[in-house]
Amino acid sequence: MKAIIKSAATIIALVASINLSAQESLWNQAELQSPIVNEDNTVSFQIFAPKAQEVLLIGTWMPREDWAPEPVSLQRDSNGVWSHTTKALASDLYTYHYMVDGLRLCDPLNPYVVRDVSSVFNYLIVPGGQGDLYAVQDVPHGSLSYRWYSSPGTQQERRLTIYTPAGYETSTQSYPVLYLLHGMGGDETAWTTLGRTVEIMDILIARGEAKPMIVVMPNGNMSQQAAPGSAPGVLSAPGMDLPLTMEGTMETTFPEIIEFVEQNYRVNAEKGQRAIAGLSMGGFHSLHISRLHPHTFDYIGLFSPAIYPLAGSIPEIYMNLDDSLSAQKNNGYSLYWIAIGKNDFLFDQVARYRANLSSLGLPFTYIETEGGHTWDLWRNYLSQFVTLLF
Numbered sequence: 001m002k003a004i005i006k007s008a009a010t011i012i013a014l015v016a017s018i019n020l021s022a023q024e025s026l027w028n029q030a031e032l033q034s035p036i037v038n039e040d041n042t043v044s045f046q047i048f049a050p051k052a053q054e055v056l057l058i059g060t061w062m063p064r065e066d067w068a069p070e071p072v073s074l075q076r077d078s079n080g081v082w083s084h085t086t087k088a089l090a091s092d093l094y095t096y097h098y099m100v101d102g103l104r105l106c107d108p109l110n111p112y113v114v115r116d117v118s119s120v121f122n123y124l125i126v127p128g129g130q131g132d133l134y135a136v137q138d139v140p141h142g143s144l145s146y147r148w149y150s151s152p153g154t155q156q157e158r159r160l161t162i163y164t165p166a167g168y169e170t171s172t173q174s175y176p177v178l179y180l181l182h183g184m185g186g187d188e189t190a191w192t193t194l195g196r197t198v199e200i201m202d203i204l205i206a207r208g209e210a211k212p213m214i215v216v217m218p219n220g221n222m223s224q225q226a227a228p229g230s231a232p233g234v235l236s237a238p239g240m241d242l243p244l245t246m247e248g249t250m251e252t253t254f255p256e257i258i259e260f261v262e263q264n265y266r267v268n269a270e271k272g273q274r275a276i277a278g279l280s281m282g283g284f285h286s287l288h289i290s291r292l293h294p295h296t297f298d299y300i301g302l303f304s305p306a307i308y309p310l311a312g313s314i315p316e317i318y319m320n321l322d323d324s325l326s327a328q329k330n331n332g333y334s335l336y337w338i339a340i341g342k343n344d345f346l347f348d349q350v351a352r353y354r355a356n357l358s359s360l361g362l363p364f365t366y367i368e369t370e371g372g373h374t375w376d377l378w379r380n381y382l383s384q385f386v387t388l389l390f
C-alpha cells in the first residue's frame with residue numbers, strides 16, 4: 001500500500017510539474033509580441049524557443065543573394081526568448097519567416113499569413129508611405145466576389161475573382177474594367193492576397209487618384225478550375241510547372257471571361273473602357289492577348305513580363321509577333337506601359353522587346369526601378385498603373 005501511495009504521489013508530482021512547465025511556457029508566450037513596428041520604423045521580432053540552438057529570420061527587406069534574402073541570426077536571452085530588431089525600414093508590406101534549427105516556421109505570434117505558390121509567410125506593414133496603400137483604411141470599401149463561369153474552350157467550370165468599387169451595388173452607372181493577371185504559380189487569389197488589390201483600389205478611388213472600376217482577376221493556369229483548395233476533388237498541392245501553361249489556351253479562351261463579365265456586370269463594353277495587365281506570366285498573357293485581340297483593349301500593362309514562349313516547341317499562336325504588333329499599332333491604343341526591376345532575370349528579354357517595339361514604331365511608356373522579380377515591385381506598379389486608366 002505504501003508503495004502504491006508513493007507511486008501515486010510521484011505521478012501527481014510529475015503531472016504537476018508538466019502542467020507548471022506548460023503554464024510557464026504559455027505565460028512566457030503570452031507576454032511576447034511579434035512583430036512590433038516601432039515609431040522609428042524599426043521592427044522587433046521575438047520567439048520563445050528555449051531548446052533551440054539557432055534561430056534565423058528571413059524577410060523581404062533584407063539584401064538578396066540571387067532569389068533568397070540573406071538571413072540574420074536572432075539573439076537568445078536567459079529565458080529562451082530569441083529576438084532581433086531591424087534597422088529603420090521604408091514604408092511597405094514585407095513578408096518573413098523563421099528557420100529554427102533548420103526547420104522553416106512561421107511566426108507563432110503573428111496570425112497574419114499569406115501563401116505564395118506553395119509557401120506560407122507572415123506579413124507586416126510599415127506605415128507612413130507606400131505601405132499605407134496596402135493597409136485597410138477608413139474609406140468607402142468595394143466588394144470582392146468569387147464567381148464561376150463556363151469555359152467551353154477548356155470544358156470546365158472555372159473560378160475568377162472580381163472586385164467591384166464602393167457604391168456599385170446602389171449605382172446604375174456602367175464601369176470600366178481592368179483584367180488583372182497573375183504570374184506563374186499564382187492563381188485567381190494572388191492579386192488580392194499578395195497583391196493587396198482591394199486595399200489599393202479602395203484607397204486610390206477614395207482619394208480621386210483612380211477612377212472607379214471593376215477589376216477581374218482570372219486563373220491563368222488553364223489546367224485548374226480554381227486555386228488549390230477551392231476546386232472540386234482532392235486537395236491538390238500548389239505548384240509552378242502546371243499543364244497548359246503559356247501554350248496558347250489562355251489567349252484563345254480569354255473572350256469567354258470578357259463575355260461572362262459583360263453579361264453579369266454593369267460594364268462599359270467599349271474598347272476605351274477596357275484594360276489588361278499582369279505580372280511575369282500574366283504580363284506574357286497580357287502582351288499576347290492584347291495583340292491577338294487588337295480591337296479589345298485600350299490600356300496594356302506589362303509588369304516584369306515574360307516575353308517569349310517557354311523553350312521547346314512554339315505554338316503557332318506565338319508566331320508572327322511583328323505582324324500582329326503592327327496591327328495593334330494601326331488599330332490604336334491609349335497606353336502601353338512596361339515596368340521592370342534592374343535585377344530582374346527577365347530584364348534582357350524586356351530590353352529586346354522594347355527594341356522591337358521601337359523598330360516597329362509602337363509607342364510605349366517604360367518604367368525601370370531598383371529590385372528584382374518580387375511582389376513589392378508589382379504592388380507598386382499596380383498602384384501607379386491604375387491611376388493612368390480611363
